[in-house]
Amino acid sequence: MHSAWLKDEEDPLIRRISVKSSALASLTLDTVEELQVLNYGIGGHYEPHYDFARERERAERQFGDWRGNRIATVIYYPEEQTTFTEETGNRIATVIYYMTDVDAGGYTVFPEIGVKLIPRKGSCAVWYNLKKNLDGDYRTRHAACPILAGTKWGMYFTPITFVINGSMREAKSLIVRVKVNLVSRGQKQI
Numbered sequence: 687m688h689s690a691w692l693k694d695e696e697d698p699l700i701r702r703i704s705v706k707s708s709a710l711a712s713l714t715l716d717t718v719e720e721l722q723v724l725n726y727g728i729g730g731h732y733e734p735h736y737d738f739a740r741e742r743e744r745a746e747r748q749f750g751d752w753r754g755n756r757i758a759t760v761i762y763y764p765e766e767q768t769t770f771t772e773e774t775g776n777r778i779a780t781v782i783y784y785m786t787d788v789d790a791g792g793y794t795v796f797p798e799i800g801v802k803l804i805p806r807k808g809s810c811a812v813w814y815n816l817k818k819n820l821d822g823d824y825r826t827r828h829a830a831c832p833i834l835a836g837t838k839w840g841m842y843f844t845p846i847t848f849v850i851n852g853s854m855r856e857a858k859s860l861i862v863r864v865k866v867n868l869v870s871r872g873q874k875q876i
């Protein structure tokens with residue numbers, strides 16, 4: 687899996703996607719991370735993980751823990767080491783856009799709640815990683831299944847909690863899936 691981070695200033699298109707995502711998540715853009723574009727080739731996948739950082743992971747990074755296979759957990763999100771501190775907060779929500787259909791495989795799965803999202807070009811899913819009290823919601827554990835045929839492009843958008851000016855709405859269901867008018871360079875609107 688390859689990924690790249692895109693800043694709003696880089697293109698008005700990026701800014702439009704950010705604004706759209708903030709509306710979808712009902713959260714402001716004040717403390718949002720950069721938009722992340724993901725690409726998976728054949729066999730590309732993402733092991734089960736949480737998008738929010740956990741205290742234990744932080745502690746392990748700080749003090750080191752070489753028992754068992756914990757080291758694997760630590761390296762999933764090397765950037766979290768600097769991304770999540772007491773000052774910057776945690777990832778409150780995730781918005782994922784599927785930019786391609788995948789010929790086979792590539793589902794985003796949530797094993798704790800038995801949900802699978804089949805990548806469909808132009809669709810989008812939103813979920814809240816944190817509960818209202820800002821504790822991590824462990825039901826959001828998810829993974830990207832291996833690509834069996836074709837390729838998968840996605841976009842990830844993650845507001846973090848530092849200063850929440852937006853109201854955190856009570857999601858009716860944990861994962862909200864919506865159809866978006868996905869952008870391409872020729873299109874003016876998203």
Ligand SMILES: O=C(O)CCC(=O)C(=O)O
Nearest residue numbers: 732793794829830840842
């Ligand atoms: O590509 C997917 O389906 C999920 C990716 C993901 O979970 C992540 O980037 O945090």
Ligand SMILES: [Fe+2]
Nearest residue numbers: 735736737828
């Ligand atoms: Fe994730």
